[in-house]
Amino acid sequence: MSHTSGVRQAQKRQTRQALLDAGLRLLEQQNLSSLGLRELTREVGVSPAAFYRHFPDLAALGVALVEEALGSLHGVVRAVMAQTSDSGDLIDRAVAIIAEYVERHRPHIRFVARERYGGVREVRAAIAAQLHRFADEVASGLAAQPLSAGWTPEELRVLAELYVDHMVSTAAAFLDVPADDPEARDHLVHAARMRLRIISLGRAHWLDETV
Amino acid sequence: MSHTSGVRQAQKRQTRQALLDAGLRLLEQQNLSSLGLRELTREVGVSPAAFYRHFPDLAALGVALVEEALGSLHGVVRAVMAQTSDSGDLIDRAVAIIAEYVERHRPHIRFVARERYGGVREVRAAIAAQLHRFADEVASGLAAQPLSAGWTPEELRVLAELYVDHMVSTAAAFLDVPADDPEARDHLVHAARMRLRIISLGRAHWLDETV
DNA sequence: AAATTCGGCGAACGGTTGTTTACTGAATGA
DNA sequence: TCATTCAGTAAACAACCGTTCGCCGAATTT
Missing domain, CATH: 1.10.10.60 (Homeodomain-like)
Incomplete structure (x- = not known):
């Protein structure tokens, strides 16, 4: 041995x-x-x-980069979803975490944003698989919350995908903000929080009409 | 002459x-x-x-393609926003229009999705400018609605961007659905409607807490 | 100590690329 | 009718590409 x-x-x-x-x-x-x-x-x-x-291919290197970029994020997502605090606080924390993650892994995130709909099938598939896993994690996190009483699994899944979509487009937006422009950054943080609040408000009132 | x-x-x-x-x-x-x-x-x-x-460049050809892909959509957006019907009907109609547009201009939309974060700066800029215009149009459409009373222009802008984001990611999702799989298509239509409803619900209750 | 494994090298393969040049010939305008 | 304009051509340019080949030498195993 x-x-x-x-x-x-x-x-x-x-x-x-x-x-x-x-x-x-x-x-x-x-x-x-x-x-x-x-x-x-x-x-x-x-x-x-x-x-x-x-590597047999440049495509294979791309797939490895996807793992490098998003693999470590699953733990973060699960940790955020497991937190028990009022929703306003959770939203602020989530946005802050996204902003920080993008800043510390800018090239990785840029790569993922580029290749999500890029020209290399294997890489697209790898990214889609990771996002699917994120949605799974968010969905199961949501399911554990009292607010989700009365929601079908399918509905929770759609909501989870909406949150993940928002996470992705927020991260992509942070990419366009120069590292030395804290004002633009704050503006984006503010907008991202508001969008998250709107979604969460919609979630809270989802069952109002059908009751 | x-x-x-x-x-x-x-x-x-x-x-x-x-x-x-x-x-x-x-x-x-x-x-x-x-x-x-x-x-x-x-x-x-x-x-x-x-x-x-x-063309001086392939980049210039790309910019021309962006115009071809999105130029004719502004009229559509304005027309949808100008409609006066109950919000449920409007949501269904908007999703249907997106689905149809993607189906009829699949290569154009695929191109835009690919190049939105692609490797050619000029093309990225052209796409960003078009999306910016869409957000303007949606924002001014929203401003004309009674539901928007009490909203600041900045808030309306964020909401408009959320709608545009949703439109874009919905369109991108339709790209992945094969043309001969109406079941998957219907599933997507259903999910897109639900997400739009959640957002609209959140919008309707936005002022509840601050009042 | 001898045999084997294997990461890295240099060279060569046929093929592609973007761009410039001087040109042709039909549409245009005087 | 004659001169001009100009979209499209063929050819040549130097540079670059991905992939395969046999070989070397150090790390590893026997």
Whole structure:
């Protein structure tokens, strides 16, 4: 039995990560489908052929980047949904978390926004799968709240998708705000909160008419 | 004074349109930034150099496609907003119009969805400008409704953006539904209506808390 | 100590790309 | 009728592309 990580494996992981990092850097300014394999390996300082030791395709690298970008977010979503505070506070916190996440992972989020409807099928599918999981998590979080009494699972699902949609478009909007323009940022935070409040208000009164 | 359209001009417009049509066809399966100039002219059956008689760039062709895709929609939006019927009916009608528009202009809408956050700055800007105009139109439509009494212009603007966002993401969702799957389509129509109702409900109760 | 595994390299392959050039020939205008 | 305009052409440019090949040398296993 060998070490779980010998020198060999560690070095391989290192250049694999270098490929991912360089890819993300280059993808800040262009599409995945216009990223060249040679362009990428040149940036890393490695021969073109070396790429194939790690990925069969640039599409595969894209899928790996999707996991990197959104994988760690599921825990965050579940944590937010599990919180028990009044809804106003929860909304403010959710918006703040989105804003912070975008700021700290700007290239990753930009990549996801670009490729969500981009030209590479595998990557589109990977992103769609992640968003689907987010909706699942939000839906089950909502189901645990007292406000959801009387809602069918299908209705909760639609509501969850609405929240996720809002999360995505808010994140995309934050991308367009320059890092050094706190005023525009605050404006966006304010708007995002208001939109969330409108949705939550609609949710609270959903059963009024049918009763 | 010459004719407004001689044979010369008419033929020029014709090949220009052929370039746009072929571009749209090719862009159903790929990004604008991965579309080749030669690939395009080959599809049209014209020499590569001919392209420059009509556009300086592929980016310029992209901008023209944005106008083609969204330009005619402003009238539709204004017409819908001007309608005076109960809100439930209006919601159903709006969703139906979106669904139909996507079905009849699928390649155009796909193009816009792809390039909204795509790799070509000029095209992104053109799309953002169009969406901005949509928000303006929706906002002024909302302002004319009695329900908007007590709303500040800023609040109306945020609400309008929420509606436009919803319109866009609904349209994008329709893109993923195969043309021969009316069941999935109906499911989507139903979900879109519900989301719109939630938003409209939230709007109706927005002033409850501050009063 | 010897055998094997394997990440990375350099070179070559046929093919593509965007752009410029000088040109042709039909539509246009004097 | 003659001169001009101009959409479209063919050819050439240098540069770049993804992929495959055999090989090297260090890490690993026997």
